[in-house]
Amino acid sequence: MTTYVPRPDRYSAIPYARCGRSGLMLPRLALGLWHNFGGVDPLENQRAMLRRSFDLGITHFDLANNYGPPPGSAEINFGRLLREDFSAHRDELIISSKAGYRMWDGPYGEWGSRKNLLASLDQSLKRMGLDYVDIFYHHRPDPATPLEESMGALAHAVRSGKALYAGLSNYNAEQTRRAAAILKDLGVPLLIHQPKYSMFVREPEGALLPALTELGAGCIPFSPLAQGLLTDRYLAGIPADSRAGKGSIFLKAEGITSQLVDQLRALNAIASARGNTLAQLAVLWILRRPEVTTVLIGASRVAQIDDLYGAFATSALSADEIAKIELILK
Numbered sequence: 001m002t003t004y005v006p007r008p009d010r011y012s013a014i015p016y017a018r019c020g021r022s023g024l025m026l027p028r029l030a031l032g033l034w035h036n037f038g039g040v041d042p043l044e045n046q047r048a049m050l051r052r053s054f055d056l057g058i059t060h061f062d063l064a065n066n067y068g069p070p071p072g073s074a075e076i077n078f079g080r081l082l083r084e085d086f087s088a089h090r091d092e093l094i095i096s097s098k099a100g101y102r103m104w105d106g107p108y109g110e111w112g113s114r115k116n117l118l119a120s121l122d123q124s125l126k127r128m129g130l131d132y133v134d135i136f137y138h139h140r141p142d143p144a145t146p147l148e149e150s151m152g153a154l155a156h157a158v159r160s161g162k163a164l165y166a167g168l169s170n171y172n173a174e175q176t177r178r179a180a181a182i183l184k185d186l187g188v189p190l191l192i193h194q195p196k197y198s199m200f201v202r203e204p205e206g207a208l209l210p211a212l213t214e215l216g217a218g219c220i221p222f223s224p225l226a227q228g229l230l231t232d233r234y235l236a237g238i239p240a241d242s243r244a245g246k247g248s249i250f251l252k253a254e255g256i257t258s259q260l261v262d263q264l265r266a267l268n269a270i271a272s273a274r275g276n277t278l279a280q281l282a283v284l285w286i287l288r289r290p291e292v293t294t295v296l297i298g299a300s301r302v303a304q305i306d307d308l309y310g311a312f313a314t315s316a317l318s319a320d321e322i323a324k325i326e327l328i329l330k
């Protein structure tokens with residue numbers, strides 16, 4: 001039984017943007033459950049973050065089959081919180097999942113076969129207790145499986161009603177163009193692409209972002225804060241409760257060099273001068289690109305979500321500020 005009553009004014013909080021040339025509007029900030037929502041993480045903190053997000057108008061939650069740890073546990077926890085707190089609000093939510101990275105033993109537990117993608121989607125639906133996900137992604141391109149087979153599986157997921165829309169992640173521009181053409185032939189447009197993009201990862205600017213505009217697909221950059229580097233977390237050491245401090249294999253403490261910290265401090269000075277935190281600056285910097293529909297953040301506590309939400313109360317970056325940031329990133 002839920003005690004949660006969402007804020008009635010939640011839809012006046014955050015702006016929304018159209019996802020490519022689709023009918024779908026997404027909040028300009030979305031919450032991902034890759035970290036801090038696993039079986040090893042306190043459930044009440046997860047509940048608090050989901051509630052606060054929804055109260056701020058964040059209607060999009062991003063998952064994948066393997067999020068945890070252990071793999072699958074983020075979907076199990078999310079399913080439980082959905083049932084306990086959000087069961088009256090399913091139609092207000094955009095829930096995504098993905099398949100493609102290793103999830104179970106044997107040759108069908110990863111990559112891009114029809115067998116892997118459709119079996120994984122069924123597992124995800126079961127874990128979350130859902131009839132359908134809103135967006136189902138191929139998580140990474142599979143060099144060994146014909147693209148027609150992987151895209152055929154996404155199209156089948158949509159036609160069978162187990163997903164409303166199809167997405168791609170970690171595909172380069174050329175792969176995305178080919179995949180989108182196949183999907184179009186199958187009558188299922190590519191809704192959205194999820195690339196890694198931040199001040200520290202610029203590849204999508206070359207060919208991918210322009211391709212997405214041409215294809216009419218939306219864009220939801222992941223790790224926009226470079227997993228927490230582009231925040232105040234590491235400006236004065238490595239906190240024990242941070243991703244790097246907890247010994248993450250994805251963000252290694254030894255990578256946080258004094259050179260990097262100097263760069264972060266210089267970026268932080270630009271942020272402070274305009275009344276932003278560094279994390280807010282990193283989000284505003286991504287939103288400067290018209291191809292971007294929404295910024296897919298992660299969080300370990302409610303205060304971080306509140307902080308990022310604060311970005312929307314400040315002005316867009318000026319050309320002069322963008323140029324100053326560029327100089328620091330050189």
Ligand SMILES: NC(=O)c1ccc[n+]([C@@H]2O[C@H](COP(=O)([O-])OP(=O)(O)OC[C@H]3O[C@@H](n4cnc5c(N)ncnc54)[C@H](OP(=O)(O)O)[C@@H]3O)[C@@H](O)[C@H]2O)c1
Nearest residue numbers: 032033034222223224225226227228231242243298300304
């Ligand atoms: N498609 C893919 O292949 C793929 C890959 C990776 C991620 N993703 C998606 O992208 C989502 C986000 O990825 P990410 O977690 O790497 O994103 P991120 O936003 O770059 O980093 C999130 C981390 O930044 C820190 N943080 C967030 N807000 C902060 C604030 N206001 N002030 C200070 N620190 C703040 C927190 O670190 P601490 O934990 O240290 O507090 C948080 O865990 C994932 O959950 C997932 O949905 C997709």
